[in-house]
Amino acid sequence: MRHVSLAAAAALLCCALSQASAAPEPDTAMTLLCDALSAPATVSYTGVVEAIRMSREYSEASVYRVEHRAPDLTRRIYTAPPALDGESIVTRGGTDYAIDPKRHRVGEVPNDSPESREGFARDAALIRANYRAEVRDGESFDGRPTLSITAVDRFTDRPLLRLRIDRDTKLVLDRQELDVNGSLRSELHFDLVRFTNVPASDFEIPAEYTLTKAPETNRSSDIGRVARQAGFDARAPRELAEGFAPLEADGGAISGVRDLHVLYSDGVRAISLFESASNSAPEMGPFHPKPVLVDGRSGEYAVDGATGLLSWSDGTRCYTLVGEITLPELKLLALSLTP
Amino acid sequence: MNDRHLTPDEIVDYLHGELPITRDAAVAMHLAQCRTCAEAREAEAALTEMVRAVAQKQERTVPSAMMSSIRAAAERPPQRASRPFWFARPLVALPVALAAGLAIWLGMRSFTVNPPKPSIAAGYLVDRHAITSAIAPFADDAPIPPVFASDNAPR
Numbered sequence: 001m002r003h004v005s006l007a008a009a010a011a012l013l014c015c016a017l018s019q020a021s022a023a024p025e026p027d028t029a030m031t032l033l034c035d036a037l038s039a040p041a042t043v044s045y046t047g048v049v050e051a052i053r054m055s056r057e058y059s060e061a062s063v064y065r066v067e068h069r070a071p072d073l074t075r076r077i078y079t080a081p082p083a084l085d086g087e088s089i090v091t092r093g094g095t096d097y098a099i100d101p102k103r104h105r106v107g108e109v110p111n112d113s114p115e116s117r118e119g120f121a122r123d124a125a126l127i128r129a130n131y132r133a134e135v136r137d138g139e140s141f142d143g144r145p146t147l148s149i150t151a152v153d154r155f156t157d158r159p160l161l162r163l164r165i166d167r168d169t170k171l172v173l174d175r176q177e178l179d180v181n182g183s184l185r186s187e188l189h190f191d192l193v194r195f196t197n198v199p200a201s202d203f204e205i206p207a208e209y210t211l212t213k214a215p216e217t218n219r220s221s222d223i224g225r226v227a228r229q230a231g232f233d234a235r236a237p238r239e240l241a242e243g244f245a246p247l248e249a250d251g252g253a254i255s256g257v258r259d260l261h262v263l264y265s266d267g268v269r270a271i272s273l274f275e276s277a278s279n280s281a282p283e284m285g286p287f288h289p290k291p292v293l294v295d296g297r298s299g300e301y302a303v304d305g306a307t308g309l310l311s312w313s314d315g316t317r318c319y320t321l322v323g324e325i326t327l328p329e330l331k332l333l334a335l336s337l338t339p
Numbered sequence: 340m341n342d343r344h345l346t347p348d349e350i351v352d353y354l355h356g357e358l359p360i361t362r363d364a365a366v367a368m369h370l371a372q373c374r375t376c377a378e379a380r381e382a383e384a385a386l387t388e389m390v391r392a393v394a395q396k397q398e399r400t401v402p403s404a405m406m407s408s409i410r411a412a413a414e415r416p417p418q419r420a421s422r423p424f425w426f427a428r429p430l431v432a433l434p435v436a437l438a439a440g441l442a443i444w445l446g447m448r449s450f451t452v453n454p455p456k457p458s459i460a461a462g463y464l465v466d467r468h469a470i471t472s473a474i475a476p477f478a479d480d481a482p483i484p485p486v487f488a489s490d491n492a493p494r
Binding site: 051052053060061062081084089096098186188219248250254255257259261263270271272274276282283284286287302304307309311320322323 | 459460461462463464465467468469471472482483484
């Protein structure tokens, strides 16, 4: 959903790109990546999208028709899985509306915090810092000529993201996320894509449905402020191993325990760090955790689908890392938190 | 083997690894070919898992201090043989020690053990990560978007 709210970021992108073009060698791959990120802000289209995500335990998939009107209106109408058949999500700028026609109700959820849009140049910088991109020309996808781009992690030298980008419009037609072992972790691809104008009336929210708004959160890219207001002596967020940088934070109290949640990204992957004022670990029972050592301290590791959880305590605080990365990488990130 | 179904006892013994090895192999082959028995095996396995889960929930742990003192006592070298006082003779001392130990343990549970610490369900953390990580570049468009996750999503 991020990519549909990029109009405001276009200028920042140009800035990032001009920095890229000032480099000694033309950074065509990175320019192409940024063009792909910003394409929906200028291109209207319709199509059918198939998305799948795989893990050891189970996989999930969906099929939906998508209609997009540049710069920031999108409607996705689901046809699969059966539980979502007929439901749709309309994105209007920074807000998602989940429309449930069976129950005549609409859920309103912010899909982006206002500040984070300003972080778009930073995202480009993160990708530049942590990945090198390889471009291949002369391919086609869904009958259209494409450029193929592979983002290779500079730390592990492994490809983690592969995009097929429409040569004319720069829209991403196929996106594959790869595991560190090279296996496919998720794929999202277009079928029957058409670049055409879509009437604005397609994105109206049914006025007669009951509207429910998601509760307000204190999510912010001002991480230091959120940490100071966490209600306990939270550890100051810092850069983690493998180029993971803090993007956003939110804090609160759940079951009487105050916590600070910081979202990190390396430009392609995202992980969450939860720091809890309580010394007690999260209840991982349903995920069948196994004991592990984290920097000499006992901890627990569990997997929920493709998502790994690593939890440990330093005696006064409990930390939990959550993300779609392997246990060795989670341990590496945990070690980089040690003062 | 293939012309009759397995008995419930055979299935239970198979699940517990208590069959002789040749019989075990024959049962495994039969289960691979017989849908009825395979379903019975699944049902039995599910029941066993449920019983185990209930048992684990009700399991109580002896305090580590008590365990270590028992171990220390067991490893202590035997004292010089001598006739103990009447109150130290096993017939008297053992029940008294057990009763005292039990009283101390129960006392510790009642008065010195801290109340259970509050804890957060790990699934909640996974959901929170899924919702917020959509802002990361290229991390959006999950097959089942988080906005559905708490409603009809087939998770």
